[in-house]
Amino acid sequence: MRDGDVSKGEIGIIGAGRLGASLAAAIAARGYRLTAIASRSEVSARALAAQLGDGALVLNARALVAACELVFLTVPDGELEGLASSLPWRAGRAVVHCSGALGLDVLAPAVARGAVAGCLHPLQTFPTRSGDATRFHGITCGVEAPEPLGARLEAIARALGAEPVRLEGVDRALYHAAAVFASNYVVALAAAAARGWALAGLPPDRARVALATLTANAARDVGERELRDALTGPIARGDVGTVARHLDALAREPGLRELYRRLGRELLALEPSPSPDAVARLRALLGAVEGEGAAGEA
Ligand SMILES: NC(=O)c1ccc[n+]([C@@H]2O[C@H](COP(=O)([O-])OP(=O)(O)OC[C@H]3O[C@@H](n4cnc5c(N)ncnc54)[C@H](OP(=O)(O)O)[C@@H]3O)[C@@H](O)[C@H]2O)c1
Known part of the structure; x- marks a missing residue:
């Protein structure tokens, strides 16, 4: 990789992976000056x-930090501290990670050298390396x-078409766990649904598309x-x-049955049914305990 002759005030990205x-x-696409890309391997950066x-x-990471005033670190979370420690950060540089689970403290070594640290975490999945601005x-x-980096990151988020939410004072582990429920665990639900589909005798190769359409429509309604x-x-x-019949049928797959019951209890916490008698019987079937609700297990 080579050093580039670039002016200050420009943007660099370290980590040419899925989010990067x-x-x-x-x-x-939004007209910002994306000056340079760096990655662990030159092949990824060039691609x-x-x-x-x-x-x-395409620069090496040290040259990118020297060249760019705003640097996004789109590397795995476990790599952040090493890059914050090893690269030539200095005053006039902003270093921004994109991890949902980590606060700004992981970038403390860069701050100690004079840089300003930030986080921009998209609540979105980026499953491939095909760059998709949309x-x-x-x-x-x-x-x-x-500030003023916070306001600048909010402006960038809006320019990309996103709505910013500030994370100061937020429990990042809980915030990220919520995001995992809303995204990764949808994949877990797809796996569970596909098991039920196959157990029912339907062709397994049809499960993913048939059930994903249902999931997409339910998510849109939400x-x-x-x-x-x-x-x-x-x-x-x-x-x-019907719920009793589901539970009988799922008896042959105790893990799936328990998941069905646990998720059903989460729905009961929404108080969905107009009939108190039905709710009481559903609570008994699904194993709800007194005091259990959306706030957690009693
Ligand atoms: N993907 C998502 O859905 C998503 C969503 C929200 C937030 N995030 C956050 O985005 C960050 C990146 O995640 P990702 O899913 O995009 O990861 P990824 O697809 O695995 O990509 C990571 C990239 O970082 C590069 N890299 C790894 N170590 C490096 C180092 N020491 N120096 C320079 N480059 C290095 C990798 O290098 P090579 O390719 O060069 O080997 C790869 O291109 C994480 O903080 C993650 O929490 C991801």
Whole structure:
């Protein structure tokens, strides 16, 4: 990799992976000067630069920090501290990580050298390295940084099509756990649903697409209505007999049955059914205990 002759006040990205590719594409698409890309391997950095077309230099990470005034670290969380410690950060540099689970303290070594630390965390999945600027449209981005960097990151988030939410004072582990529920655990639900589909005797190769369409429509409803109003199905209707039949059928797969019951209890906490009698019978079937609700297990 080579050093580039670039002016200050420009943006660099270290980490040409899944988020790095889409962040780079979005920043470039919005007219920001994306000056340089660096990555652990030059091959990755060059592949991303090629996706972006003209403009972004491929530099090594040290040269990128020397060249760019705002540096996004889109590397695995475990690499952040090492990069904060080893690169030539200095006053006039802003270093921004994109981890949901970590606060700014992981960048303390860079701050000790005079840099300003921030976080821009997109509440979105980036499953591939195909840079897709549109994945920022309509999402929420967590932002944390002292001013004026915080306001600048909010402005960048808005320019990419996202709505910022400030993370100062937020329990980051709980924030990230919430994001895991809303994204990764949807994959867990898809796996559980596919097991039920196959147990029912349906062709396993049809499960993913058939069930994903259902999931996508349910998720859209959740975005458009209060949770209780988005809910359909036997628990919403107070259809105790159907839930009992599900539980009987799932007896051959105790793990799946327990998951069904636990998630059903979460729905009961929304008080979905108009019939107190049905709710009481559903609570008994699903194993709800007194005091259990959306706030947690009693
Ligand atoms: N993917 C998502 O859905 C998502 C969503 C929100 C936030 N995030 C956050 O985004 C960050 C990156 O996640 P990701 O999923 O994009 O990871 P990823 O796809 O694994 O990409 C990580 C990239 O960082 C590069 N890298 C690793 N160690 C490095 C080092 N020491 N120096 C320079 N480059 C290094 C890798 O290098 P090579 O390719 O060069 O080997 C790779 O290109 C994490 O903080 C994650 O929490 C990810």
